[in-house]
Amino acid sequence: MRIKIICTAMIISGMLVACGGNAAETKSAENTSGAVTMEKYADSTQKGVQSKVKKYRVISESGKAVETTKESTVAETTAATTQAETTIAENTKAETTQAPDVCLSALVLEQTSKQTEQTEAKKETVSENKEGGEIGLNPEWQYASFSKINSGKSVLYKAGENAKGITIAVNAGHGTKGGSSQKTLCHPDGSAKVTSGTTKAGATTAIAVSEGMTFADGTTESTVTFEMAKVLKDELLSRGYNVLMIRNDTDVQLDNIARTVIANNNSNAHIALHWDSTTADKGAFYMGVPEADSYRNMQPVASNWEKHEALGKALINGLSANGTKIFSNGRMAMDLTQTSYSTIPSIDIELGDKTSNHGKDELKRLSKGIADGLDIYFGK
Numbered sequence: 047m048r049i050k051i052i053c054t055a056m057i058i059s060g061m062l063v064a065c066g067g068n069a070a071e072t073k074s075a076e077n078t079s080g081a082v083t084m085e086k087y088a089d090s091t092q093k094g095v096q097s098k099v100k101k102y103r104v105i106s107e108s109g110k111a112v113e114t115t116k117e118s119t120v121a122e123t124t125a126a127t128t129q130a131e132t133t134i135a136e137n138t139k140a141e142t143t144q145a146p147d148v149c150l151s152a153l154v155l156e157q158t159s160k161q162t163e164q165t166e167a168k169k170e171t172v173s174e175n176k177e178g179g180e181i182g183l184n185p186e187w188q189y190a191s192f193s194k195i196n197s198g199k200s201v202l203y204k205a206g207e208n209a210k211g212i213t214i215a216v217n218a219g220h221g222t223k224g225g226s227s228q229k230t231l232c233h234p235d236g237s238a239k240v241t242s243g244t245t246k247a248g249a250t251t252a253i254a255v256s257e258g259m260t261f262a263d264g265t266t267e268s269t270v271t272f273e274m275a276k277v278l279k280d281e282l283l284s285r286g287y288n289v290l291m292i293r294n295d296t297d298v299q300l301d302n303i304a305r306t307v308i309a310n311n312n313s314n315a316h317i318a319l320h321w322d323s324t325t326a327d328k329g330a331f332y333m334g335v336p337e338a339d340s341y342r343n344m345q346p347v348a349s350n351w352e353k354h355e356a357l358g359k360a361l362i363n364g365l366s367a368n369g370t371k372i373f374s375n376g377r378m379a380m381d382l383t384q385t386s387y388s389t390i391p392s393i394d395i396e397l398g399d400k401t402s403n404h405g406k407d408e409l410k411r412l413s414k415g416i417a418d419g420l421d422i423y424f425g426k
Contacts, residue, residue, distance in 0.1 A: 178202025178288070181312055183304045189387050190307050194228040194254050198299035200308050201291045203279060208286035212424055215309035216282070217292040217318040217384075218275035219394075220268035222299060225255025230303050233344060233386045240338040241381040252383055254301035259323040262401050270404045271319045272296060274397070274412065278319070281413040287420065288313075302383040309390065315357060315423070316392035317416065318384055322399040329371035330412075332358035333380040333394040341381060346389045353391040357423050361395055364419025368411055370397075391423070 180199040183190055190196075202213070229251040232239045238248050245252040258267030272293060279289045290313045292298070292305045300308070309316035322328070335342060335351040342351055362376035373396075382394055397412055398404070420426075 178204050178290075181290070181308060183300070183308055184311070187307050187311050188389070189234055189303065189310075192231055192234060192387070193301055193304040193307065194230050195222060195225060195299055195301040196304040198222075198304075199294075200298070200300070200305075200312075201294040202312065203283060203289045203291065205283050205286045205288055209288070210286040210424070210426060211288075212286075212315075212426075213288040213290055213313040214282055214420060215290040215292055215313035215316040216275045216278055217305055217309065217316060218268070218271040219318055219320040220256060220258035220266075221272060221293050221297055222255040222301060223297050225301060226253050226257055228254035228301065230254050230301060230383065232381070232383060234346075235344055237340070237344065239381045240336050240341045241379060243380050243382070247381075252302075254303075259321070259400060261321070261404065262325070265404065267321055269296070270321060273404075274319050274409050277406075277409045278413040278416055281410075281417045282420070285417055285421070285426075287417075303387055306384050306387045306392070309392070310388060314390060315420070316384070316388060316390055317357075317361070318392075318394045320394055320396050321402060321404070322396045324399040325401050326399065327371075327401040328399060329373035330362065330365050330395065330397050331373040331376050331378050332362060333382055333385070333396070334358060334377040335385060336379045336381050344386075347386060350388055350391070351385075354385060354388070354393055357391040358393045358395070360423035361393060361416055361419035364417070364422055365397075365412065365415035367418060368415035370412060370415050 178201070180201055182199045183193060183196040185191065200215075232245065232250055232252050236250060238250050239245055239252070241247055244256050258271070260266050261270065272295075275291060275293065279291060282289050290309065292300065292309060305318075306316065322331075335347065335354050341347060358377065362372060366372050366376070378396075380394070384392055384394055395416070402408075
């Protein structure tokens with residue numbers, strides 16, 4: 047509307063200038079005291095710029111020669127006046143013709159300005175999302191001393207809009223070069239594992255970080271979990287969750303204990319992303335807390351295992367509602383390092399196995415299911 051008003055004003059201004067030129071007064075020559083004066087003024091003002099047509103003066107003396115001189119001069123003056131009027135009319139026409147171009151330029155300028163503002167807004171959002179920065183393992187944190195590989199950093203992203211004030215630790219499983227060369231205690235109290243997995247039951251130490259499996263198409267599990275983590279991060283940020291990316295690159299020098307302790311101290315829930323090593327495409331499930339009393343009575347498991355179970359069930363419900371295939375009842379009991387050291391709701395979610403689809407569309411569907419599960423858990 048503002049541009050329309052500006053264009054209309056400019057066109058009206060041009061028309062008024064043209065009319066003023068046509069209506070300019072031409073004074074008649076007077077034969078008094080041997081002097082006649084003819085003056086012609088044409089003033090045109092557009093955008094603060096004033097154009098003045100020159101003043102023409104004709105002096106007549108008595109006699110024939112005076113008549114000739116008078117006629118000749120008047121003719122010249124009339125020609126000059128006509129030229130001035132023509133010039134004004136042409137200028138008015140040009141200005142009127144150019145008005146739409148000026149309007150178009152103003153429109154383009156305004157659109158460009160809006161695009162610039164949108165770009166700046168996006169930059170601000172990205173800046174807000176990275177506001178938290180890098181977070182490493184603080185040796186003063188509880189259980190930090192049990193870690194063997196901990197020189198890496200996690201990255202905290204903060205939601206730019208509709209922030210919920212809830213931070214989710216997204217842990218892309220595996221992806222620590224040299225992780226299998228170190229071993230850490232399975233439990234903080236030094237007791238033995240109660241179930242078999244990568245490490246057999248009865249063992250007191252476990253590989254710090256395993257390398258993971260390889261999909262049927264040759265893709266490594268660590269690659270897929272990282273891609274999944276990035277997609278999930280975007281989904282969670284869009285819903286107002288802050289995201290702690292435990293592994294923010296293809297490799298991070300943080301073992302399972304370091305990852306868990308960082309999550310304990312900087313997030314409200316911890317989700318580790320994995321795919322199982324079987325080949326039946328059996329569907330998704332979470333690693334539940336074993337029913338063994340010795341395990342459930344051990345700290346910090348005793349204070350948190352019910353929260354772990356509630357989170358796992360919520361995630362399975364969210365995944366199922368989005369069409370993800372679920373294995374059995376969606377749960378498999380497993381004694382994990384992650385669970386054994388967690389002081390916040392924490393779950394290892396297996397999103398399929400070696401033969402499962404892990405394309406971009408599938409990862410997006412899985413991320414929506416996990417996010418829906420978190421909404422269920424936190425009541426958002």
